[in-house]
Amino acid sequence: MVDTECQADQVVGNDQKTGQILDAALPVFVRFGFRKTSMADIARAAKISRASLYLSFKSKEELFRAGSMRAHALTLDNVAAMLDGQGSVLDRVEAAIGVFQRELIAPFGGSADAEELFAANMALAADITLAAREKLLSMLTQKLIVAIERKEIDLAPLQARPAQLANIIVAAMDGIKHTQWSGGSGLEDNTRLFMRALKMAVTPRDGP
Amino acid sequence: MVDTECQADQVVGNDQKTGQILDAALPVFVRFGFRKTSMADIARAAKISRASLYLSFKSKEELFRAGSMRAHALTLDNVAAMLDGQGSVLDRVEAAIGVFQRELIAPFGGSADAEELFAANMALAADITLAAREKLLSMLTQKLIVAIERKEIDLAPLQARPAQLANIIVAAMDGIKHTQWSGGSGLEDNTRLFMRALKMAVTPRDGP
DNA sequence: GATCACTAGACAAATATCGTTTAAGTGTCT
DNA sequence: AGACACTTAAACGATATTTGTCTAGTGATC
Numbered sequence: 001m002v003d004t005e006c007q008a009d010q011v012v013g014n015d016q017k018t019g020q021i022l023d024a025a026l027p028v029f030v031r032f033g034f035r036k037t038s039m040a041d042i043a044r045a046a047k048i049s050r051a052s053l054y055l056s057f058k059s060k061e062e063l064f065r066a067g068s069m070r071a072h073a074l075t076l077d078n079v080a081a082m083l084d085g086q087g088s089v090l091d092r093v094e095a096a097i098g099v100f101q102r103e104l105i106a107p108f109g110g111s112a113d114a115e116e117l118f119a120a121n122m123a124l125a126a127d128i129t130l131a132a133r134e135k136l137l138s139m140l141t142q143k144l145i146v147a148i149e150r151k152e153i154d155l156a157p158l159q160a161r162p163a164q165l166a167n168i169i170v171a172a173m174d175g176i177k178h179t180q181w182s183g184g185s186g187l188e189d190n191t192r193l194f195m196r197a198l199k200m201a202v203t204p205r206d207g208p
Numbered sequence: 209m210v211d212t213e214c215q216a217d218q219v220v221g222n223d224q225k226t227g228q229i230l231d232a233a234l235p236v237f238v239r240f241g242f243r244k245t246s247m248a249d250i251a252r253a254a255k256i257s258r259a260s261l262y263l264s265f266k267s268k269e270e271l272f273r274a275g276s277m278r279a280h281a282l283t284l285d286n287v288a289a290m291l292d293g294q295g296s297v298l299d300r301v302e303a304a305i306g307v308f309q310r311e312l313i314a315p316f317g318g319s320a321d322a323e324e325l326f327a328a329n330m331a332l333a334a335d336i337t338l339a340a341r342e343k344l345l346s347m348l349t350q351k352l353i354v355a356i357e358r359k360e361i362d363l364a365p366l367q368a369r370p371a372q373l374a375n376i377i378v379a380a381m382d383g384i385k386h387t388q389w390s391g392g393s394g395l396e397d398n399t400r401l402f403m404r405a406l407k408m409a410v411t412p413r414d415g416p
Numbered sequence: 417g418a419t420c421a422c423t424a425g426a427c428a429a430a431t432a433t434c435g436t437t438t439a440a441g442t443g444t445c446t
Numbered sequence: 447a448g449a450c451a452c453t454t455a456a457a458c459g460a461t462a463t464t465t466g467t468c469t470a471g472t473g474a475t476c
Contacts, residue, residue, distance in 0.1 A: 035463095036244055038433060049454050054435065225421095243432095246464060257423045262466065 018056045021046045022070045025063060034064060034120035061124050068125040072132035075103040076139075083139055089147035090202070093140060094195040097173050100136060101191065133170065140166035153202040169198070226264045229254045230278045233271060241321040242272060242328035269332050276333040280340035283311040284347075291347055297355035298410070301348060302403040305381050308344060309399065341378065348374035362412040377406070 024046035028037050039060055043050040057063035082096035121129060144162040147153045155165060176190045232254035236245050247268055251258040265271035290304035329337060352370040355361045363373060384398045 032240065032244065036240065039435085040433080050434095051436090051455080052453060055453085058435085060434075247466085248464080258465095259424080259467090260422060263422080266466085268465075 018066065019070070021048070021053065021056055021063075022067045026067050026071060029064065029067060029117065033116040034124075035116060039063075064120070065125045065128065068121055069128050071104065072128055075100060076132060076135055078103065079136060080139060083143050088199075089143055089152055090195060090199045093143065093169065094192065096140070097169065097191060097195075101173065104132075137163070137166050137170055140169060151204060154204040155202060158201055165198075165202075169195075223264075226274065227278070229256070229261065229264055229271075230275045234275050234279060237272065237275060237325065241324040242332075243324060244321075247271075272328070273333045273336065276329055277336045279312065280336055283308060284340060284343055286311065287344060288347060291351050296407075297351055297360055298403060298407045301351065301377065302400065304348070305377065305399060305403075309381065312340075345371075345374050345378055348377060359412060361410040363410060366409055373406075373410070377403075 021042070025037075025042045028041050028045050031037075032041065039050055039053055042063070043053050046053075053063070057066060078099045079096045082099050083092050085092055085095065087095075141163045144153070144155075144165055148155060148162060155162065158165070160168075172194050173191060176194065229250070233245075233250045236249050236253050239245075240249065247261055248258055250271070251261050254261075261271065265274060286307045287304045290307050291300050293300055293303065295303075349371045352361070352363075352373055356363060356370060363370065366373070368376075380402050381399060384402065
């Protein structure tokens with residue numbers, strides 16, 4: 001599909017210059033959407049010339065793809081950090097998903113242009129988004145497996161395998177997100193409610 | 209310079225349709241600035257066809273002028289209400305100026321596009337902005353005169369006439385505004401500080 | 417059925433943007 | 447000084463978008 005050779009370099013901080021450009025470009029994209037954001041806008045935000053942009057990225061599309069990739073990579077780092085933190089598995093999972101939501105969904109939250117940016121992302125960088133979702137899924141699954149081994153949670157009553165559980169968590173998160181876009185109460189509230197229910201379902205009972 | 213015949217009709221609620229359009233258009237202008245806002249954007253926001261926009265406004269410029277006029281008119285109404293409220297003159301003046309700042313300055317606050325919108329406003333609707341400033345000035349002056357008659361304040365120590373005092377209040381507000389645009393602490397804090405100082409200067413002393 | 421308010425769509429002209437190229441401007445290293 | 451890498455402003459043709467106008471409708475109300 002897409003050549004991944006040069007992209008990996010431009011994701012985080014490998015190339016310092018591209019990183020700075022993307023850091024400046026992302027807020028502009030978030031604010032104006034893809035279509036209304038011009039290369040001149042990005043150049044101004046990054047405090048370099050428009051010509052220099054084309055030294056680092058060969059098109060607006062590639063720049064956007066790199067930006068999307070960077071945003072996803074940085075968020076996944078933070079998600080991983082959350083999963084390695086303190087507390088019970090499900091608390092950490094909840095916190096991790098909170099990070100994922102806040103950093104990749106909330107910024108575009110609700111406004112009309114959010115749709116455009118989301119659509120552009122799917123049109124130009126669907127593979128990146130899906131890959132990030134896969135990564136999130138595997139990280140969650142891994143943590144769940146560890147928790148099961150430590151008998152911190154028990155999936156037997158649910159008759160679910162770890163990957164399945166991780167799957168419905170992410171799916172629910174996604175569903176809640178889209179619900180909220182059509183106007184609802186709180187994005188985080190619904191997520192927490194779901195996690196609370198889940199926690200009750202998988203917590204081992206010491207009793208008979 | 210500018211024919212004021214049809215403008216007065218389109219300011220507040222005289223023509224209901226134009227009012228609805230402007231209410232929808234103003235946030236779009238505030239968000240994207242004049243240049244990046246297209247007639248299609250406004251039509252979408254107002255939930256009417258692009259063609260219909262031209263039935264109410266003969267150009268994007270005229271629509272913007274009408275929008276600017278409406279914003280100023282509505283704000284001046286609120287300012288007048290504040291000036292007719294409770295409390296001492298200077299408290300009411302402070303509150304009124306707070307309204308003026310919040311509704312006409314803060315929305316465009318600080319961001320890079322604010323400059324563009326402000327510049328567009330001055331290029332296309334300078335007369336409206338200046339007229340609003342005149343109106344504000346005369347309203348303040350009127351209230352100060354009444355307060356002086358009631359011996360609520362005393363301008364003699366300052367050796368200032370009411371119009372002069374109103375003038376420096378508005379001028380200071382303007383200066384504070386521009387200072388804050390270059391990044392500072394609080395717009396309202398500085399305004400309040402100024403008003404506090406002013407209050408001490410004009411409050412009559414009962415003593416010897 | 418006539419009238420009214422509105423709309424979708426097409427249209428030329430004006431404007432904006434994209435991506436490329438050129439020539440010149442930086443500063444650094446030898 | 448000269449070679450060098452890096453950046454830039456300016457200009458370019460090629461598209462793409464926006465503006466403002468116009469026509470041929472649609473649907474509701476009288």
